[in-house]
Amino acid sequence: MSDPTITKPYSLDAIYDTEVFEEKTVSEAQWRSDATFSYLDKYPNIELSTIWVVGKDGVKSPLIDPTTVIVPEKAEPFAIKSFVWSPNGEHILLTEKPRVRFESHGDLYLYTISSNQLFRLTNSKEFQRHAAFSKDGKTIGFVRAGNLWTIDLEGNECQLTTDGCETLYNGGCGWVYEEELALAKSWEWSPDGLHIAYLQQDESTVPEVLLPTYDTLHSAPLKTRYPRAGDSNPTVRLGILTIESKSTTWIDISPTDNSEFLVAKLQFAPDGKLLVFRLDRLQKQLDLLLIDIEDGSVS
Numbered sequence: 001m002s003d004p005t006i007t008k009p010y011s012l013d014a015i016y017d018t019e020v021f022e023e024k025t026v027s028e029a030q031w032r033s034d035a036t037f038s039y040l041d042k043y044p045n046i047e048l049s050t051i052w053v054v055g056k057d058g059v060k061s062p063l064i065d066p067t068t069v070i071v072p073e074k075a076e077p078f079a080i081k082s083f084v085w086s087p088n089g090e091h092i093l094l095t096e097k098p099r100v101r102f103e104s105h106g107d108l109y110l111y112t113i114s115s116n117q118l119f120r121l122t123n124s125k126e127f128q129r130h131a132a133f134s135k136d137g138k139t140i141g142f143v144r145a146g147n148l149w150t151i152d153l154e155g156n157e158c159q160l161t162t163d164g165c166e167t168l169y170n171g172g173c174g175w176v177y178e179e180e181l182a183l184a185k186s187w188e189w190s191p192d193g194l195h196i197a198y199l200q201q202d203e204s205t206v207p208e209v210l211l212p213t214y215d216t217l218h219s220a221p222l223k224t225r226y227p228r229a230g231d232s233n234p235t236v237r238l239g240i241l242t243i244e245s246k247s248t249t250w251i252d253i254s255p256t257d258n259s260e261f262l263v264a265k266l267q268f269a270p271d272g273k274l275l276v277f278r279l280d281r282l283q284k285q286l287d288l289l290l291i292d293i294e295d296g297s298v299s
Contacts, residue, residue: 028082028099033089038063040080049080051092069111069118078109078118086137090114091153093131093140101178105129108142110153121155130172130185134193141189141196143171148187148198148241160196160246167204167225171196174203174234175224181264181279186236188266188274195293196241197266197274205232233281236263240274240293251296253278253289 014020027049028040037054048066055061069078082105084093090113096106108121108131122128124144131142141150146164148171151157161170171187178184187198203225210221227233239248253276255261264277264286274291290299 030083030085032085033087038083038085040083043067048077051080051083063113064111064116068116071109071118072120084131084133086133087135088137091137093133094118095131099129101184102175105131108140108151119153119155121151121153122157130187132185132189134189135191136193139193141171141187143169143185143187146170146172148196150243158246160241160243161248167202169201169203170239171198173199173201174206175226176206176234177201177262181262183264186263186266188268190268190274190293191270191272194243196243197268197293198239198241199236199263199266200239201234201236203234206234207231233260233262238263238266238276238291240296249293249296251291251293251298253291253298255280255287 026039030038032038032053036056038051039054040049041052042048043050043062043066046067050066051063052060053063064080066080067077069080070076071078078094080094081098082095086092092111092113094109094111096109097104099105104127106128107123108128110119110121111117112119121140126145128142128144131140133140139150139152141148143149146166146169147162148160149157150160164170171185173183173186177186186201187196189196206225206227208223209226211224213219213222225234238251238253240251241248253263255278260281262279262281262283264279265275267275269275272293274293276289276291278287278289279285291297
């Protein structure tokens, strides 16, 4: 070890008083439309984070001086916790809170690079997650309180589903899918922006368990729906939502023997057909399904 303060491997001083064992990660790593690379890290000499861009020559530089990105209603710098690029690279979608598991990402803000202006898109106390631009960059979809919504760049909202509740989620997933399949956001824009494919997950038959929390001295346990061996898994069904009519067509993707299954991924092909990864409950067989969203055929 090169650090002179360390006298022997794995000493307490090395662990707690130096950065030798500190984990090094790249946060919010994303490609840009111009094939350069971006990520989130501290701005030089201050505690605020910003978006860094790595050029094709390997040189990295901060894209934004975060001290100049001002929250309109607070007149103070906006703390960048996460970001999503618009398809044309002109705008960046920012969330009020970090995009971490099982927590709300907070309100949405739109940052315009050319004008260095920040615009507040949503103003809601509801649980919000999984925001993403449509392919033309004119609309943003997101999940609020178990329902799918859209919002344009001027802040005009539209609710697309209405049946989301404490145990029924449209476009989002509960513990099993997020933990076992790394699938939290379970909706996708079609290439033409006219449809959204999404999973509707029902956890009403999944038993609740109590998880200990340690945030405060007398923390109350956290209730989570968690299937132990032999318990019911959450059930899912696949919907194709037409944006204009706000109507959903349900597609039967269950196996021919009607056995339990999981959906591991949704992805649109460039021609507008939908790819679905389907697993059996024991996760021994993976089926790749191709779905024509116009006629609902599955192969």
